[in-house]
Amino acid sequence: MARKFFVGGNWKCNGTNEEVKKIVSTLNEAEIPSEDAVEVVVSPPFVFLSLVKSLLRSDIQVAAQNCWVRKGGAFTGEVSAEMLVNLGIPWVILGHSERRLILKESNEFVGDKVAYALSQGIKVIACVGETLEQRESGSTIEVVAAQTKAIAEKISNWDNVVLAYEPVWAIGTGKVATPAQAQEVHAELRKWFQNNVSAEVAGSVRIIYGGSVNGANCKELAAQPDLDGFLVGGASLKAEFIDIIKSATVKKSS
Numbered sequence: 001m002a003r004k005f006f007v008g009g010n011w012k013c014n015g016t017n018e019e020v021k022k023i024v025s026t027l028n029e030a031e032i033p034s035e036d037a038v039e040v041v042v043s044p045p046f047v048f049l050s051l052v053k054s055l056l057r058s059d060i061q062v063a064a065q066n067c068w069v070r071k072g073g074a075f076t077g078e079v080s081a082e083m084l085v086n087l088g089i090p091w092v093i094l095g096h097s098e099r100r101l102i103l104k105e106s107n108e109f110v111g112d113k114v115a116y117a118l119s120q121g122i123k124v125i126a127c128v129g130e131t132l133e134q135r136e137s138g139s140t141i142e143v144v145a146a147q148t149k150a151i152a153e154k155i156s157n158w159d160n161v162v163l164a165y166e167p168v169w170a171i172g173t174g175k176v177a178t179p180a181q182a183q184e185v186h187a188e189l190r191k192w193f194q195n196n197v198s199a200e201v202a203g204s205v206r207i208i209y210g211g212s213v214n215g216a217n218c219k220e221l222a223a224q225p226d227l228d229g230f231l232v233g234g235a236s237l238k239a240e241f242i243d244i245i246k247s248a249t250v251k252k253s254s
């Protein structure tokens, strides 16, 4: 089965009401490849989810940036998967390195979150990635494999999961992984799925890259055989996000 190109825009903790409306109208006016060629998802902060969902064209989907690990209840400040379902939000980003590192979310906690969100019918963009220190010590593959394993131990079906490889040293730094560096890790992750989950999942799971992706570097990255799209931070707040969405066409012709 061909893996459909996937482009996610992670707006992180950015935007005012006015700015959000502006980004949405830029997206609404853009000419982008059809839904058959690319799946596009944007992820505004929680407070703007309803606004974005109500204004955004229907061929672009909406994701939350996090959700609570289990059923909602007395968890001050948290947002539950049930609430996302209630709002009609189909996707959630889980395990982003900013949450793993700053908010100390463990591999196991992220695995539990992924399993719970899936159990409620929400699709998951699950993030993995090594720090610069881990890369320099040669443990990149070990780190991303352990992060992926902690998810695999909690779920039995990967159909509704997109795995985002986001090296921490490339996030927000302008230091994008080279196409060869990204391809190497994506291929190793696919091999990990082959050896530890199944050949079928290894062939079908989409592995997307994130970390300083922009309009200028996206095409060369998109051409890598094991790279199935992007999770974009800073550039997803700008018009160049459209160019990144269009890099799906590189894949089609390659």
Ligand SMILES: O=C(CO)COP(=O)(O)O
Pocket: 010, 096, 166, 170, 171, 172, 173, 174, 210, 211, 212, 213, 231, 232, 233, 234, 235
């Ligand atoms: O963290 C990211 C997406 O989730 C990547 O962020 P940047 O594209 O700003 O480097």
